[in-house]
Amino acid sequence: MRGIEPNPKGIENRSPLKKNAASLRLWHWLSALVICGSLITVLINSTLLDRGNSGLVKQELVQAGAQVDDQQARAVIHGMEDQVWGIHTYFGYTLAALLVFRIISELFQDKNQRLFNKLKTAYQNYIVKPKERRLARHELLTKALYLAYYFLLTLMVITGICIAFDKELGISKSLSHQLKEIHGFIMYLIIAFIIVHIFGVFLAERKEGKGIVSDMINGG
Structure with missing residues (x-):
C-alpha cells in the first residue's frame, strides 16, 4: 500500500x-x-x-x-x-x-510592495553595493520620481477641490484665481512626468527591464 x-x-x-x-x-x-x-x-x-x-x-x-x-x-x-x-x-x-x-x-x-520600503531598499542598495551602484542609482531615482509624482498628484487634487468648492470653502476670487494658476502649472509638471515615464519604460523594455509593461498588466 x-x-x-x-x-x-x-x-x-x-x-x-x-x-x-x-x-x-x-x-x-x-x-x-x-x-x-x-x-x-x-x-x-x-x-x-x-x-x-x-x-x-x-x-x-x-x-x-x-x-x-x-x-x-x-x-x-x-x-x-x-x-x-x-x-x-x-x-x-x-x-x-x-x-x-x-x-x-x-x-x-505587503511591506515589500510598499513604495517607501522600495525607496528605502533602493537607497540601501545604492550605499552598500558599490559594484551595482549604477543599477541601484537608477532604481533609487525611479522610486524618487514616483514619490514626487504622488506629491504632485496630491497637490493637483487638493487645488482642484478648492477650485470646485471655492464658494463653499469661502475662498476669495483672487485666491481661487491663484489656485487655478497653481493647478495649471502642476498639470504641466505631471505631463512632463508622463513623458519621462513613457520614455523610461521604452528604454527599460530594450534593456534590463524587459517585460515591465506586461508586469504592470499581469503582476510580474
Whole structure:
C-alpha cells in the first residue's frame, strides 16, 4: 500500500509574491485613463472652444440663417466651454477617489510592495553595493520620481477641490484665481512626468527591464 505523501502548506509552498499588487495595477491603468480624459478636456477648451473662435461660431450661425452678434457668439462659446469644464470636474472627482484608493491600498499591501520600503531598499542598495551602484542609482531615482509624482498628484487634487468648492470653502476670487494658476502649472509638471515615464519604460523594455509593461498588466 502506497503511503500518503505529505503536502505541507508552509511558506515554501505559497505562491510567489508578484512584483506589482493587483490594487496598484488597477490604480495605474484607471488613473492613466482618467488623466488622459482630463487632459483631453483641457485641450478641447484651449483650442476648439477658445474665446478667439467666437468669430468662427458667429460666421457659421449667420450662414445658417441666424441673427447673431459678437456677444451672443461669445456666449455660445462660453456655454460649451462650461460644459466641457463640467466633464473635467468629474474627471477630477474620479482622480481624487483613485488617490484615496491608492493611499488606503498602500497601507494594506505587503511591506515589500510598499513604495517607501522600495525607496528605502533602493537607497540601501545604492550605499552598500558599490559594484551595482549604477543599477541601484537608477532604481533609487525611479522610486524618487514616483514619490514626487504622488506629491504632485496630491497637490493637483487638493487645488482642484478648492477650485470646485471655492464658494463653499469661502475662498476669495483672487485666491481661487491663484489656485487655478497653481493647478495649471502642476498639470504641466505631471505631463512632463508622463513623458519621462513613457520614455523610461521604452528604454527599460530594450534593456534590463524587459517585460515591465506586461508586469504592470499581469503582476510580474
